[in-house]
Amino acid sequence: ALWLSLMFVPSLKPAFYIDNDNDFRDLMSQLGRQPVIGIDTEANSLHAYREQVCLIQISTRTDDYIIDPFAIDDIQPFGDVLANPKVEKIFHAVGYDLVCLKRDYGFDVVHVFDTMAAARVCGYTAVGLGNMLKQVFGVHLSKKHQRDNWAKRPLSASKLRYAQLDTHYLIPLRDHLYQELLQKGRLEEAYEFFEDVIAVGDIGPREFDPDDFWRLGIPNNLNRQQLAVLRSIFILRDKIARERNRPPFKILTNAALIEIAREMPSTRSQLHQVHGVSAMQVRRYGDALLQAIAEGRDQPLPRRPRHDPPDPVLAGRFSVLYDWRKQKARERGVDADVIISKQTLWALATELPRDMEELAQIEGLGPWRCRNYGAELLEIVARFSS
Numbered sequence: 001a002l003w004l005s006l007m008f009v010p011s012l013k014p015a016f017y018i019d020n021d022n023d024f025r026d027l028m029s030q031l032g033r034q035p036v037i038g039i040d041t042e043a044n045s046l047h048a049y050r051e052q053v054c055l056i057q058i059s060t061r062t063d064d065y066i067i068d069p070f071a072i073d074d075i076q077p078f079g080d081v082l083a084n085p086k087v088e089k090i091f092h093a094v095g096y097d098l099v100c101l102k103r104d105y106g107f108d109v110v111h112v113f114d115t116m117a118a119a120r121v122c123g124y125t126a127v128g129l130g131n132m133l134k135q136v137f138g139v140h141l142s143k144k145h146q147r148d149n150w151a152k153r154p155l156s157a158s159k160l161r162y163a164q165l166d167t168h169y170l171i172p173l174r175d176h177l178y179q180e181l182l183q184k185g186r187l188e189e190a191y192e193f194f195e196d197v198i199a200v201g202d203i204g205p206r207e208f209d210p211d212d213f214w215r216l217g218i219p220n221n222l223n224r225q226q227l228a229v230l231r232s233i234f235i236l237r238d239k240i241a242r243e244r245n246r247p248p249f250k251i252l253t254n255a256a257l258i259e260i261a262r263e264m265p266s267t268r269s270q271l272h273q274v275h276g277v278s279a280m281q282v283r284r285y286g287d288a289l290l291q292a293i294a295e296g297r298d299q300p301l302p303r304r305p306r307h308d309p310p311d312p313v314l315a316g317r318f319s320v321l322y323d324w325r326k327q328k329a330r331e332r333g334v335d336a337d338v339i340i341s342k343q344t345l346w347a348l349a350t351e352l353p354r355d356m357e358e359l360a361q362i363e364g365l366g367p368w369r370c371r372n373y374g375a376e377l378l379e380i381v382a383r384f385s386s
Contacts, residue, residue, distance in 0.1 A: 015064035015164040019071040028077035036088040038170030042150040054150035059167040079107040090170045118177040121190045192366040230261035232296030317349035
């Protein structure tokens with residue numbers, strides 16, 4: 001561990017910074033011939049109403065690259081690399097990166113090795129990248145720039161190094177986990193689990209839903225008038241966030257919305273007394289908030305959206321399968337979703353496969369899971385049918 005720490009950190013040469021189309025196209029051509037690359041992205045989710053990919057980091061076995069997507073006119077060659085089945089793409093916790101890449105560019109990714117997912121299959125419990133690098137290589141990563149606004153330019157040398165380190169160790173970490181999975185006989189299982197974690201579905205821009213206020217109001221036991229006020233200020237918060245291009249929580253937190261709805265202040269002085277509302281927020285948004293509160297008080301509460309519960313027979317089947325999965329996870333010493341995803345459990349409860357051939361048609365059940373869990377699953381499902 002000490003040897004790796006000493007080898008990688010002091011000798012770390014700066015990443016190549018790619019901020020023009022010619023260098024970008026050359027890099028993409030090189031990457032298309034690599035057997036394995038490490039990838040990460042940085043976004044500005046803490047600083048904008050609609051987050052976007054602000055930086056793309058890539059590492060090969062010999063070099064690190066940082067791509068400024070704002071400076072690239074045609075990003076499609078990167079999508080071609082991501083879709084190339086001959087290149088293994090290493091991510092750590094791939095889900096968020098995939099959502100961002102698909103939402104912003106429409107890119108899909110094939111042939112993924114997710115080091116976090118691999119660590120979970122191996123039975124590690126502290127699986128964040130910093131924890132894994134510390135456990136495996138004795139390397140300590142700084143979190144100094146974790147909450148930075150990555151849309152801002154220019155990027156300091158400190159921020160560039162921080163971004164570079166997010167991918168610099170991914171290939172060595174992948175190699176270590178690959179060997180551990182091989183030794184434990186879990187490699188095929190891991191690749192099936194990777195398919196679970198990359199199944200992000202169709203992703204589009206986040207759209208505001210005014211009815212989401214129910215998720216805040218109902219658990220906090222607000223009365224009908226308070227709920228009407230909450231809806232009014234919930235809609236106002238989103239409007240302000242859009243106009244200022246800020247995340248809604250940076251305008252007012254959910255906790256502050258609840259307190260405002262509960263107290264229903266009618267003056268600036270009363271609004272200033274509400275827990276969680278700052279003097280700056282009163283100055284900036286006070287008049288608009290007071291107007292929204294008054295309007296909410298006078299409006300009838302809209303009808304709560306109806307969510308039909310699942311069929312009780314179907315829910316009962318799912319419960320039995322869920323308990324089986326929990327027991328299997330306990331025996332293996334892994335999290336339950338490593339065994340089989342919830343979506344697959346629902347599919348089993350719905351489709352009721354009768355044999356191995358039908359079982360193999362269920363999404364999320366690859367050859368490894370069918371061989372290792374198939375007989376038990378078919379036995380459980382057969383009891384449902386009878």
